[in-house]
Amino acid sequence: MKTWRKIRLGDACKTNMYSYSPKENWNFVNYLDTGNITDNKIDSIQYIDIVNEKLPSRARRKVKKDSIIYSTVRPNQHHFGIIKSQPENFLVSTGFAVIDTDSKVLDADFLYYLLTQSTVVESLHAIAEQSTSAYPSIKPSDIENLEIEIPDIATQKKIADVLFSLDKKIAQNMEINKNLVA
Template sequence: MSEKLTVKNVVNINKSTLSAKDNWSTLKYLDTGNITENQIDTLQIFQKGEKLPSRAKRKVEKGTIIYSTVRPNQKHFGYFDTHSNDLVVSTGFATLDVIDPRINSKYLYYLLTQNSVISQLQSIGENSTSSYPSIRPEDIGNLSFVFPDIDIQNKIADILTFIDKKIQINNQINQELEAMAKTLYDYWFVQFDFPDQNAKPYKSSGGKMVYNPELKREIPEGWGVDSLWNIANFYNGLAMQKYRPDTNEDDYLPVIKIREMMNGFSKDTERARLDIPSEAVVDRGDILFSWSATLEVIIWGKEKGALNQHIFKVTSDTYPKSFIYFELKSYLKVFKAIAELRKTTMGHITQDHLKQAKIVVPPIELISKLDAKLQPIMLKQQILENQNQELTQLRDWLLPMLMNGQVKVE
């Protein structure tokens, strides 16, 4: 039998906090910006004696739901399947631990991560008195839901967890494929141990190296030097508010801003007309480089979109995509350092920085030979990313249908 229950009556909110009495030698810390839709990208690690961030306080355990109280529509939430004694999360999260045996904690997590609930909390946040949309833990606690029998909750949670785990596995495979491709690329074009004419590693086997005054280091004989600006075409996106479709227009392109570039499309993604300049259309497989605020380089793996300003679409008439992609990725640390120094004007880089970014350019025949090895790896990544997009759409379609009983679990 279904029951309507209020969240605060079935959970402990912010149950446990790190104190001076806690004995730890190494502590992992999760900040609000480092998890999106239960995918953690970074954990900060601190050793005993190091100063912790002031917000590193909330303890979590198996079954804890964490939910960022800032900008709910950015989906910084997650669920802990296992317990970890050496992990704390930011006080920017509300933590929820289920205390009612009638409630499956994973089912509650999926209830709270429905788009309709996120929109409701975002609306509350936008009416708050702070300078940015923020909610209180009580705002989550005051939500009420109809809960079916625990057996049905268990089955629904299992179905949705299965989809999420497949997405997670695909992400892990893609990370390993990326590392594999990067290792191969570095071996050839950073360590200079590409196969020589005798199929031996060039530099390690005594291949001739010459000093390059521009780079102030040795490079293989016969190789060139150029700038990133010269080897590729950098097309900056457009201010897409000028290309809004009519309100009743069904044909449109979703706009790729930095948020979409990193996290994919959502129901909050803006729309653009189809008649935008062709250069601003992004297809699956295009290289995107966000040059302002968040500096990242990716190969776009989702559906066609419209490129917003502050992101370059990077192409080349001469060099294969793999060469451009890995050279940009290799230079990213330098660009981030430059942007950090310009934070008074929102950290970014300029065309001049791309012109000053000097790189080693191997002979095109060698670049093409490595590209033939990298292409199958990168294609596999695209296939998995496309599969993840389809799985995400399936999950987001199923979620409300299962929760409101339109789709039943036998």
């Protein structure tokens, strides 16, 4: 079995790399706020016609495939997810830390599962409770400063694939249960 190694998360990923600028002249935006995603399940995406409506000041962060979005406010509320597909002109709230991995070192799915483990969420929430803001919050640097142990990239992908398969089966079973109740 290959050995795992300890890394500082910020050495294998970047946070908040891309932002929207009004100079881009989009006519509309599909916007995801922090409260509209929980445990990687999106409740709704807000369509904003920015020709006729004002864009919320927090609608600034751009994401791409495999970007991890992690709410910086009250991590214990599980407002996080990983982007696998997105609508056109998609922005997320500045209330998210957008995490993009160096794919040669760290698999995005593996990192998503690691960051959403209850021990990591609790650890980040403990940091948030020590913040000086009016509500518990973390900074992107708090995520970047996490030290994690990782295996080689092939093993990371295998682990993430197994966890994804389990999540998919759980979702299927929940749908079956909903139909049985109906």
